[in-house]
Amino acid sequence: MSDSVATASLEAAAERRPRFKADQVGTRARDWIQLLKPRVISLVVFTGAAGMIVAPGHMNFFVALVTIFCICMASGAAGAINMWYDRDIDAVMQRTITRPIPGGRIPENEALAYGVGLSCLSVCLMWMATNTLAAGILAFSIFFYAVIYTMWLKRSTPQNIVIGGAAGAFPPMIGWAAATGHMAILPVVMFGIVFFWTPPHFWSLSLYACKDYGRAGIPMLPVVRGARHTRWQIFIYTLVLLAVSLVPSFMHLCGWLYTTTALVLGLGFIACAVRVLLEPQDAQGVSLKGDKAARISFRFSLAYLFFLFCGLLADHFLQAWV
Numbered sequence: 060m061s062d063s064v065a066t067a068s069l070e071a072a073a074e075r076r077p078r079f080k081a082d083q084v085g086t087r088a089r090d091w092i093q094l095l096k097p098r099v100i101s102l103v104v105f106t107g108a109a110g111m112i113v114a115p116g117h118m119n120f121f122v123a124l125v126t127i128f129c130i131c132m133a134s135g136a137a138g139a140i141n142m143w144y145d146r147d148i149d150a151v152m153q154r155t156i157t158r159p160i161p162g163g164r165i166p167e168n169e170a171l172a173y174g175v176g177l178s179c180l181s182v183c184l185m186w187m188a189t190n191t192l193a194a195g196i197l198a199f200s201i202f203f204y205a206v207i208y209t210m211w212l213k214r215s216t217p218q219n220i221v222i223g224g225a226a227g228a229f230p231p232m233i234g235w236a237a238a239t240g241h242m243a244i245l246p247v248v249m250f251g252i253v254f255f256w257t258p259p260h261f262w263s264l265s266l267y268a269c270k271d272y273g274r275a276g277i278p279m280l281p282v283v284r285g286a287r288h289t290r291w292q293i294f295i296y297t298l299v300l301l302a303v304s305l306v307p308s309f310m311h312l313c314g315w316l317y318t319t320t321a322l323v324l325g326l327g328f329i330a331c332a333v334r335v336l337l338e339p340q341d342a343q344g345v346s347l348k349g350d351k352a353a354r355i356s357f358r359f360s361l362a363y364l365f366f367l368f369c370g371l372l373a374d375h376f377l378q379a380w381v
């Protein structure tokens with residue numbers, strides 16, 4: 060899409076956007092929660108908690124709870140800043156048009172204050188409850204997602220989520236740092252797993268949300284390079300992900316239970332990617348089956364990360380027990 064067409068459609072959508080009604084102020088707790096992207100937070104927090112639990116040593120239960128709360132708050136705060144900055148494109152895309160800001164239910168300046176306020180609070184609380192390393196990585200993650208990904212990469216390059224994916228990969232390192240005060244190989248490998256998981260996770264969704272992104276003028280991979288190229292990229296990244304997920308096994312950082320889980324899930328994700336690759340499609344690679352394979356692959360990506368980290372935790376407890 061050309062810049063002028065994208066700008067015109069953004070302006071037209073802004074005109075259609077419902078105006079904010081003052082009587083709705085403060086009455087919609089659900090909207091304030093939606094601004095934090097709660098379902099995304101749930102998995103982000105789980106990966107952070109996993110990093111904290113597999114770390115060596117004993118952590119005070121209350122400090123552990125505060126750590127999880129801070130990761131939750133920081134990730135939500137970054138999501139709120141993302142929704143504030145993206146209010147123009149969210150108003151154009153079918154998937155996001157009913158969000159609290161484009162829906163006219165939360166004023167944009169309050170959303171920004173909310174995001175910045177919660178960001179500061181989460182970092183200060185983490186620093187007081189744990190240590191400088193954990194608070195520092197937490198602050199960097201917020202900055203990376205809200206500024207580097209949202210304000211810069213998302214609108215400028217089709218590699219946006221490859222680089223930007225780092226933001227969502229930090230939580231295991233934050234959890235580990237909060238528990239120990241230093242860094243080690245395992246949390247860095249966990250970072251690598253989430254990092255290489257992000258492209259097949261997001262590009263599966265982008266295959267069926269491609270029209271939305273095109274209309275908003277966002278250079279997501281299927282918009283810029285086409286669906287066929289994106290299908291191949293998903294496949295390649297699932298292969299790399301399988302290799303990275305087996306690094307803890309090769310380095311003897313975990314046992315057979317994790318290795319089996321990683322192998323089964325990794326092969327499952329590759330099978331999803333092969334289905335995406337082979338799905339009946341036209342000459343441009345656009346699905347003739349309503350992107351069924353990509354929808355399955357996206358859902359599988361969520362299950363993959365959850366169960367892989369469950370496997371890591373189960374393996375950790377098994378090793379401690381035997």
Ligand code: HEM
Pocket residue numbers: 098099100102103106154208220223224225226227228253257260261264361364
């Ligand atoms: C730059 C990296 C990422 C991008 C661009 C991305 C993009 C997306 C998008 C566009 C959605 C659909 C959201 C919606 O329709 O409301 C989504 C859903 C989701 N993402 Fe990601 N994601 C990324 C990283 C992550 C990470 C690191 C996690 C967790 C570790 C994660 C967990 C989830 C979950 C749980 C959902 C499902 C939400 C629901 O059911 O509404 N994502 N992601």
Ligand SMILES: CC(C)=CCC/C(C)=C/CC/C(C)=C/COP(=O)(O)OP(=O)(O)O
Pocket residue numbers: 096099103130133134135137138141145155197200201204209213226227230
């Ligand atoms: C600890 C900490 C700060 C972690 C940050 C974790 C985090 C929120 C990662 C990114 C997840 C995500 C939903 C990206 C989509 O943004 P998008 O703008 O491309 O998606 P959208 O179009 O649905 O808004």
